[in-house]
Each structure stands twice: as C-alpha cells, then as structure tokens.
Amino acid sequence: MKQLLIVRHAKSDWDEPNLTDFERALNKRGHKNAPEMAHRLHKKRFIPEQLVTSPAKRALTTAEYFAEEFGIKKSAIVKESMIYEASSATLLRVINNLENKYDFIALFGHNPGITNLVTNLCDADIINIPTCGVALIEFPFDDWKMISEGTGKLELYDYPKKE
Numbered sequence: 541m542k543q544l545l546i547v548r549h550a551k552s553d554w555d556e557p558n559l560t561d562f563e564r565a566l567n568k569r570g571h572k573n574a575p576e577m578a579h580r581l582h583k584k585r586f587i588p589e590q591l592v593t594s595p596a597k598r599a600l601t602t603a604e605y606f607a608e609e610f611g612i613k614k615s616a617i618v619k620e621s622m623i624y625e626a627s628s629a630t631l632l633r634v635i636n637n638l639e640n641k642y643d644f645i646a647l648f649g650h651n652p653g654i655t656n657l658v659t660n661l662c663d664a665d666i667i668n669i670p671t672c673g674v675a676l677i678e679f680p681f682d683d684w685k686m687i688s689e690g691t692g693k694l695e696l697y698d699y700p701k702k703e
Contacts, residue, residue, distance in 0.1 A: 594626075
C-alpha cells in the first residue's frame with residue numbers, strides 16, 4: 541500500500557513586491573503554522589519516509605519545517621522543479637515517477653494544482669486546501685505508477701484553523 545501526504549505550502553509573505561513569485565518567503569503565520577501542522581501529524585504517527593517539494597522558497601521552507609519535526613535531514617528533501625506551478629496532471633506524473641522503495645511520501649506544492657490533485661485522486665469534496673493544509677491519501681497499490689484518478693482513499697484532511 542502507498543500513502544501520499546499532500547501539503548500546500550504555508551502562508552507566504554506579499555510585503556516585498558520586488559521579489560518574484562518563486563522567491564516569496566513565508567510570513568509570520570506561515571512560520572507558525574508549518575511546524576504546528578508537522579507536529580499534529582507526528583503526534584498521529586503519520587511520518588513520511590521521503591519529502592518531495594517544489595523548489596519555490598515558500599514550499600521548500602514548509603518542507604524543511606516538516607523535515608525537522610520528523611527527524612529527516614534537510615539535505616534529504618527532494619526538490620522537484622515540475623511541482624512549481626504544476627497542474628493536477630503534471631503532479632500525477634511526478635507521483636507516478638516516485639521511487640517504489642518508499643511507501644509513504646509527502647509532496648509539498650501550490651494551489652490550484654494541489655487541491656485539484658486531491659479531488660481527482662480520491663473524489664474528495666474539497667473546494668480549496670488552505671495554506672499549510674494537508675491531505676493523506678492511501679492507495680491499494682505497491683507501485684506509484686498505478687496511481688491514477690479515483691484510485692485513492694482520503695484518510696486525513698487537516699489545516700491550521702481546523703482545530
């Protein structure tokens with residue numbers, strides 16, 4: 541069985557208009573929410589074996605907070621350029637190419653692709669995953685290549701303001 545934790549990056553800072561979208565950092569709330577959400581998952585023992593992220597600063601920083609909470613070296617985080625500004629179809633291609641030696645992987649990315657991916661994979665009734673929202677999806681397969689639309693089961697959906 542494969543498990544995929546899909547994470548939308550934490551809240552980003554819009555105060556520096558001279559920065560590109562790719563370079564935007566987390567704001568104060570983002571720096572608070574990312575470790576908080578990682579801790580919630582850790583308490584429930586949802587600890588991925590590998591973290592794969594968009595290389596955009598806000599997504600990478602979010603992944604680094606999760607890595608710290610899970611005891612994963614930041615240098616082990618996989619940066620995948622295809623995730624930045626990706627559609628649901630592109631994200632599915634990324635998932636289909638994940639390494640089968642890992643059964644539980646976290647993917648950090650951006651909306652609208654992240655929300656569309658979750659709704660497509662497990663027919664979830666989610667309109668918009670908020671910043672730093674997480675969705676844990678289970679698949680009845682041993683091969684990431686077998687994952688396609690409608691094959692997953694949503695096991696957990698959480699976000700900072702839910703509690």
